[in-house]
Amino acid sequence: MIVEPATGKSGFKTFQKVSHAVYKGNPFFRGTEASIEKMLILGPTHFHAHATVLPCVVSDRKDYVARFALIYDQYLPDYVQVAFFEAMPGLKDVLQIIRNTIKSHFPSVKKMVVGLNGHLNYGAGFLLNHFNEPPLFGLPYSQPYYPAYFEELLERKMVSFRFPMEEYAAWANAYQAKRSMPGLTVRFMNKKDIRKESAIYTLLNNKAFIHHPYWAERADAEDLELFSPFRFFLENENLVIAEYEGKPVGFYLWYPDFNQLIHSQRDFNAYDVLHYKLNNPIDTIRFTEIGIIPEFHRSPVALAMIEKALPAILKGGYRFCEGGFIFEENKNSIAFVSRILTRSMGQKPEPYREYAVYEGTL
Numbered sequence: 001m002i003v004e005p006a007t008g009k010s011g012f013k014t015f016q017k018v019s020h021a022v023y024k025g026n027p028f029f030r031g032t033e034a035s036i037e038k039m040l041i042l043g044p045t046h047f048h049a050h051a052t053v054l055p056c057v058v059s060d061r062k063d064y065v066a067r068f069a070l071i072y073d074q075y076l077p078d079y080v081q082v083a084f085f086e087a088m089p090g091l092k093d094v095l096q097i098i099r100n101t102i103k104s105h106f107p108s109v110k111k112m113v114v115g116l117n118g119h120l121n122y123g124a125g126f127l128l129n130h131f132n133e134p135p136l137f138g139l140p141y142s143q144p145y146y147p148a149y150f151e152e153l154l155e156r157k158m159v160s161f162r163f164p165m166e167e168y169a170a171w172a173n174a175y176q177a178k179r180s181m182p183g184l185t186v187r188f189m190n191k192k193d194i195r196k197e198s199a200i201y202t203l204l205n206n207k208a209f210i211h212h213p214y215w216a217e218r219a220d221a222e223d224l225e226l227f228s229p230f231r232f233f234l235e236n237e238n239l240v241i242a243e244y245e246g247k248p249v250g251f252y253l254w255y256p257d258f259n260q261l262i263h264s265q266r267d268f269n270a271y272d273v274l275h276y277k278l279n280n281p282i283d284t285i286r287f288t289e290i291g292i293i294p295e296f297h298r299s300p301v302a303l304a305m306i307e308k309a310l311p312a313i314l315k316g317g318y319r320f321c322e323g324g325f326i327f328e329e330n331k332n333s334i335a336f337v338s339r340i341l342t343r344s345m346g347q348k349p350e351p352y353r354e355y356a357v358y359e360g361t362l
Contacts, residue, residue: 001093003101006055006067012042015055018067019086022143023265028134029141030259033123034267035229037084040118041069046221047118050074054105058087058097065091068098071118072106075216080106080362082114085126086142087149094149102362114150115140115357116214121205121226124214125158125325125355136160136286136322137258140355153360156213158325159351161337163344165285165313165321171344172303172310181244181300186308189239194231198224200241204251208291213327214357232273233258237312240305242292250292252305256282256318285313287323302336325355 006015016034023029039045041055051073058066066087072080080102087094102112117123126142127135135141139160147155189197199220209215227234234255242250260282261272275281292301313321326333341349 001065001091001097002059002061003056003097004059006041006057009042011055011057012038014057014064015041015067015069015084018057018064020265021064022086022088026265028132029265030134030137030262031265031267032137032259032262036117036122036226039225039229040071040122041084045225046219047073047225051118053118055084056101058091066094070102070105071116072109073118073216076214078109079111079113079116079214079359080109081116081118082112083117085114085146087146089143089145091149095152099362110362111359112153112362113214113357113359114153119216119218119222120209120212120214121218121223125357128157128354128356130353134259136284137255138286138288139325139353147356147358150358150360153358155356155358157328158355158357159328159334160323160325160353160355161341161349162320162322162352163341163349165319168321168341168344169310169314172307181304183245184242184301184304185244186240186242186304188236188308189241191231191234191236194227195220195224197239197241198227200248201239201251201253204241204248204291204293207293208250213329230258230268233268233276235312237309240308242296242301242305244296244301249296250290250301250305252290252302252309253288254285254309254313254321255288256280256316257284257286257322258282260284280316282316283318284320284322285316285318287321289324297332303340322352 040053051071053069053071055069057064068085069083070080071083082098115124115126125140126146127140131144202218202220202223205218238255240252241248261275290302338349
């Protein structure tokens with residue numbers, strides 16, 4: 001097989017064609033991550049100021065059968081990331097082809113991670129189950145045969161939890177007093193001042209996730225770019241900010257599962273925004289992430305932020321909630337989620353979707 005660079009606008013079209021061919025006829029795949037993919041592959045963005053992105057396509061001399069983008073981020077210097085991987089089934093030597101390409105372009109790097117798309121905020125992971133349903137917006141969907149291409153690498157698994165809002169709301173309303181703390185205030189973001197609010201989000205991300213697997217330092221402008229394609233969907237209540245004596249100490253990001261607006265492989269358009277605003281058909285929200293600076297771990301901050309968002313969630317008629325991915329090794333986060341759901345539902349929850357990234361040496 002032959003590896004070719006897929007740079008420039010014409011190369012990006014070829015890069016996209018591979019994905020279209022892989023998921024042709026698949027009723028569950030959604031193309032709503034296309035704006036992020038385009039942003040990172042074509043650029044230029046603030047991310048490109050410290051990261052090199054090399055998109056590649058693989059052909060069998062007749063057809064393009066696979067694609068991947070190699071990303072080297074100076075803020076995550078130990079790894080070359082193999083991002084936006086897609087491939088047809090039954091290919092041989094896929095991993096070796098990727099390894100050889102990495103060694104050719106990044107000879108000094110000794111590790112690779114497959115399935116990390118530039119940064120955790122942009123997306124990560126291959127799906128390991130629930131292939132017969134659409135993914136939540138912002139969470140990956142991929143073919144069930146992908147893990148076999150990387151079976152010799154270390155698999156680092158992630159999980160999400162799904163639960164009905166009715167049971168959680170009943171429990172939360174019965175324990176409101178436990179969310180209070182002198183000096184703590186909780187508010188929604190102000191979209192009219194999105195630059196300032198996005199900068200607070202970035203600041204808290206960098207403080208909260210500094211020891212998280214694969215975390216890399218973020219700049220304000222990068223997260224502002226990330227929000228930009230979806231700005232018409234976001235409401236003030238989707239980002240909750242906790243402040244202690246006026247200082248930001250935590251955030252909670254949630255939003256509806258916008259993938260429920262789409263029933264094909266296309267990206268969002270203006271019609272989808274109008275549909276959402278006028279007749280919201282979505283019944284599920286994504287508990288995207290919650291970040292709290294270390295000094296306020298084991299405090300009421302997390303529950304206070306969730307409680308702040310709860311009336312807006314219930315008013316929206318959302319019946320289900322599903323979390324973003326949590327690495328299995330992140331015992332504290334899994335214990336926090338498990339504890340809340342056990343108390344509210346009366347039984348210990350089982351993970352719903354599973355994902356994985358793959359790590360190895362070069």
